Amino acid sequence: MQSRALASEEGKSKGLSLRSLRLLVVFLALCVVFSVISVYTIKHFGIQSVVTTMSSSFQPCIEEQAGLEQWIKPPSNLIHNMSDKELLWRASLVPKIKNYPFERVPKIAFMFLTKGPLPLAPVWERFLKGHESRYSVYVHPTPSYQAHFPPSSVFYKRQIPSQIAEWGRMSMCDAERRLLANALLDISNERFILLSESCIPLYKFSLVYNYLMKSKFSFVGAFDDPGPYGRGRYNPNMAPLVDVAKWRKGSQWFEVSRKLAINIVEDTAFYPKFEQYCRPACYVDEHYFPTMLTIQAGSALANRSVTWVDWSRGGAHPATFGRTDITNEFFDRVRGGQKCLYNNRNSTLCSLFARKFAPSALEPLLDMVNSKVLDF
DSSP states (O other): OHHHHHHHHHHHHHHHHHHHHHHHHHHHHHHHHHHHHHHHHHHHHOHHHHHHHHHHTOOOSSOOOOOTHHHHSOOSOOOOOOOHHHHHHHHTOOOSOOSOSSOOOOEEEEEEEOSSOOTTHHHHHHHHTTOGGGEEEEEEOOTTOOOOOOTTSTTTTOBOOOOOOOTTSHHHHHHHHHHHHHHHTSTTEEEEEEEOTTOEESSOHHHHHHHHHTOSSBBOOOBOOOSTTTGGGOOGGGTTTSOGGGOOBOOSOOEEEHHHHHHHHTOOSHHHHHHHHOOTTSOGGGTHHHHHHHHHHGGGBOSSOSEEOOOTTOSSSOOOBOGGGOSHHHHHHHHSSOOEEETTEEESOOOSEEOOBOGGGHHHHHHHHHTTSSOO
């Protein structure tokens, strides 16, 4: 029995040896084939191309971080697909460190809320010419309107995504917030002026720029009107957030600092109250911003506008000026005889812009520019 067992084990051992030998032969054959293929590839295609192909397939685990320019460069294209909710959230992001780690030239954002065309665009072209580093332009027209300005124009591709804005309704304030939010995406914009297609500048750019940049206050009209068109529009349902004692009225055409612009776009407390309880005959564009800013930042307001209008003819809207109204005497009246406070000091320079001017006023206005009555 023992001899049989030994013979069996010896047979198994020989079988294993033969299998191992066969596997070794196969492995060596594969090595030879692989070596031949490698030599052939290097000979015909070169070792550099093989290395390049192999290395190009490698992807780093961590992508290279973008530089600061990504955060400070203004959008190259104003057309985007953000909803208002997304846009307002994005615009409300604020750096916590006040000192900028780069050279920042503060700019004025000229925000045009229009029905469509800008008939007085040539006047603004002359006003802004040569000051490209100190201003930005944004236009909110009726959604169906498509502007066709030449590439040389300051209005070229400055139209933002827009929606219908109805006078006296919250959609008008939505349009104004939309303009502010788009302008806030450019971190160099420091002052924000709301204008219409019927507005014109009254002075040269350098004077307007210095006036706004050196102002300690934002130019928002906000006054307490005890009559039916002021407190008479107040709805008690707005209390306690908005008390009647803080209810304010003011011109739609404002100018604000960057800080107050952020206050406006980030508001989620006052907005629903005004949307629900200030509807015609409560005209929300005359009350929402003046009241909210009075409550939140009353000490930052000049409580006046820098846009001149003429209410002397009466009615629900100010006077409109056409071709025959544009004279030297007219501008003497518009720019003279005013008294106001500027940085808490008495001043006679109170209005920087004026409205409402009809399209027929364009030609005589350009004559005023050429004759230096309007010095720009």
